Amino acid sequence: MFGRITADRLTKVLGKPLIVEAAWAAHFGFHPALPPHPLTVGADGMVTSAHKMLPAYSQGALILARTERLDVSRLEAAFEATNTTSPAGSILASIDAARALLETSGHDLLDDLVNTVTTAREILATVPGLRVLEPPLVDPTRLVVVLPGTGADGIGIEQDLIDQGMPIEMADRDYLAPIVTMADSRDDVLALTDAIVRSVERHRARPRPVSPAAQWTLEPESVMSPREAYFAPHHRRPAQSAIGRISAELVAPYPPGIPVLAPGERITADALASLLDARAAGVRIAYASDPSLATLLVVE
Numbered sequence: 116m117f118g119r120i121t122a123d124r125l126t127k128v129l130g131k132p133l134i135v136e137a138a139w140a141a142h143f144g145f146h147p148a149l150p151p152h153p154l155t156v157g158a159d160g161m162v163t164s165a166h167k168m169l170p171a172y173s174q175g176a177l178i179l180a181r182t183e184r185l186d187v188s189r190l191e192a193a194f195e196a197t198n199t200t201s202p203a204g205s206i207l208a209s210i211d212a213a214r215a216l217l218e219t220s221g222h223d224l225l226d227d228l229v230n231t232v233t234t235a236r237e238i239l240a241t242v243p244g245l246r247v248l249e250p251p252l253v254d255p256t257r258l259v260v261v262l263p264g265t266g267a268d269g270i271g272i273e274q275d276l277i278d279q280g281m282p283i284e285m286a287d288r289d290y291l292a293p294i295v296t297m298a299d300s301r302d303d304v305l306a307l308t309d310a311i312v313r314s315v316e317r318h319r320a321r322p323r324p325v326s327p328a329a330q331w332t333l334e335p336e337s338v339m340s341p342r343e344a345y346f347a348p349h350h351r352r353p354a355q356s357a358i359g360r361i362s363a364e365l366v367a368p369y370p371p372g373i374p375v376l377a378p379g380e381r382i383t384a385d386a387l388a389s390l391l392d393a394r395a396a397g398v399r400i401a402y403a404s405d406p407s408l409a410t411l412l413v414v415e
């Protein structure tokens with residue numbers, strides 16, 4: 116809905132605050148090769164993970180806000196109303212340490228990271244059939260590997276990497292997306308790159324076209340609000356006989372974690388087929404009450 120409204124128009128003309136979902140962008144603005152920091156280019160607030168691109172403990176996250184359009188006391192009250200009353204000191208300390216690291220050494224560490232990832236991209240680009248997404252399509256510190264031209268299956272490659280103690284952030288049949296951050300050494304990133312190259316060769320098969328996963332292309336039909344569906348009387352049905360009924364649950368192949376079904380949406384044959392395909396390809400089916408997908412929860 117806001118696709119064509121610029122940050123400037125939203126904030127200056129309409130007077131609406133702009134909040135940026137910046138889970139993966141905690142390092143933006145700390146190196147000239149990276150996109151600017153959201154708060155310096157018009158955002159009023161941003162939420163960012165400190166445990167993704169910064170080396171804080173899991174669950175560490177930050178809300179950053181400017182106060183021209185946001186009422187800081189309301190923000191504080193909302194935060195307190197939803198935050199745990201028993202925050203873990205170790206997580207808070209790790210967030211502060213990560214913030215301090217970014218402030219004091221971020222530029223140099225990010226410089227090394229951008230150089231290392233550029234080298235890794237160059238190595239991967241020499242593998243026949245392999246594509247690597249390039250900036251500005253992706254953040255210069257991200258490695259996103261596109262596999263269909265090699266015929267290799269990303270789920271098999273992910274397993275090879277896990278077996279070598281190198282779990283990655285995301286893999287599906289067609290893509291690999293390891294997280295590399297300023298806390299990784301050049302040697303570690305290049306060892307990962309080498310392991311990917313060897314695994315691609317091990318799984319090489321007939322090249323296939325790139326086909327976007329169903330969750331990017333399916334048009335959901337919303338029949339009732341997620342809240343209504345979640346609280347409505349519901350029951351479990353064999354999946355095939357749930358086609359045409361309204362889902363009472365969230366079902367998302369993970370990665371990428373985008374729901375194919377949400378509460379209140381019609382369960383279509385296409386949606387079910389895409390979920391069964393994902394499951395057969397070895398993708399984890401997240402949030403479903405029956406991850407085998409033999410059954411689905413439907414509204415009565």
Ligand SMILES: Cc1ncc(COP(=O)(O)O)c(C=O)c1O
Nearest residue numbers: 136138139163164165174175176
């Ligand atoms: C785009 C995006 N937003 C938000 C989150 C959740 O972040 P957190 O784990 O800090 O709650 C994730 C987690 O993977 C994500 O990918």
